Amino acid sequence: MAKHRIYTTSFAxxxxxxxxxxxxxxxxxxxxDKVISWLTGYSRQELDLRxxxxxxxETFFAxxxxxxxxxxxxxxxxxxxxxxxxxxxxxxxIRYLDKLIDELAxxxxxxxxxxxx
Numbered sequence: 402m403a404k405h406r407i408y409t410t411s412f413a414x415x416x417x418x419x420x421x422x423x424x425x426x427x428x429x430x431x432x433x434d435k436v437i438s439w440l441t442g443y444s445r446q447e448l449d450l451r452x453x454x455x456x457x458x459e460t461f462f463a464x465x466x467x468x469x470x471x472x473x474x475x476x477x478x479x480x481x482x483x484x485x486x487x488x489x490x491x492x493x494x495i496r497y498l499d500k501l502i503d504e505l506a507x508x509x510x511x512x513x514x515x516x517x518x
Contacts, residue, residue: 405474406461407495413452419502425507436501439515440494442467462494471516472497 420430437448442465451461462468472494477484479499487493504514 404459405492410456411455412456412461415458416452417426417502422502424505425455426508428505428508432501432505432511435511436505436514437498440472440498440501441465442469458495459491462491465467472512474516475500 414433416433419433423429423433434439434445434448437443441462443451447466448477450511451464456464460471473485475497477483477500482496483497484493501514
C-alpha cells in the first residue's frame, strides 16, 4: 500500500498554516509551538532546526525526542476520522497534532488542550 502524501510533505510547508489557523482565531505562534512541544518533546531550537531542514512529517515524528504519553487522551474527529481509531502510528500522530491545532483555533483553554486538567 502506498504511503499517504502527507508523510513526504515537508513539515515546514504546513507549519505556517497551523500558525495562520491559530492566529485567525486570536491565538499566537507561541501557542502553536507550545502544543507541538507538548506533543513531541521538541524544544524551540530543535523545532527551528527541523523547520530549517524542511524534514517531512514522517521524519518529524520519527525523530521526536519524547512523544507525550498523555497524547492517548486526545479524542475526537479530524478530517472525518476518529483519531483514536487510526491504526497506523504515524498517521495517528499527525492527526493528534491536527486535533490539537483545531482545539487551539476553537479557543479551548491551553490546560485542556494539553490534557493537564
